Structure formats: C-alpha cells, structure tokens
Amino acid sequence: MDAHRRGVAVTTVACLTGVAAGVLSSALATGATDTTGxxxxIVAMLVNLGVLRVVGxxxxxxxxxxxLYTAFMTFALWFITWGILLTESVSL
Known part of the structure; x- marks a missing residue:
C-alpha cells in the first residue's frame, strides 16, 4: 500500500471508529459523567489496530x-460526536 492510501486508510478508520464510539456512548451511557462512554x-482506540490490519x-x-495520531483522532471524533448528542439530548 502506498503512503497516500495508507494515510487515507488510517485517518478514515480512526475517524469512523471515533464517531461509532460516540454514538455507542450516547446509547449506552446514562449521562455525561458515566465512565462507560x-x-x-478506549476500546475504539484498540479496535483501530485490528481494523487497520484487516484493511491491509x-x-x-x-x-x-x-x-498518538490514531488515538487523538479517535478521541477527538468521539468527544465531538458524544458532546453533540448530549447537548441536543438525543436518545438512542
């Protein structure tokens, strides 16, 4: 895999797992102070490595x-997604 495709794959997987973790946090956590979120x-950060291996x-x-890059991107997208869902009082 060339460097450009590798970079796109790493960024895409990190962002999508962060968004998925944010949506799951909204669905499973009872509130903003629940440590389940x-x-x-953290689980999403670990899942990144497995998904990246599958992608090649x-x-x-x-x-x-x-x-650090993949962990930050996952955390940032998780934080933004869950923050928006908490602010808008979305229940899943």
Missing amino acids: LGLA VNVNEFGAKDH
Missing part, C-alpha cells in the same frame, strides 16, 4: 507518532 472511546495497513511499522 470513556471506556468505549502494516501496523507493525507504526511508531509512537502514528499511535
């Missing part, structure tokens, strides 16, 4: 910078 974000990205080549 944060647990789901060699995660064994990842350095600290790559791991």
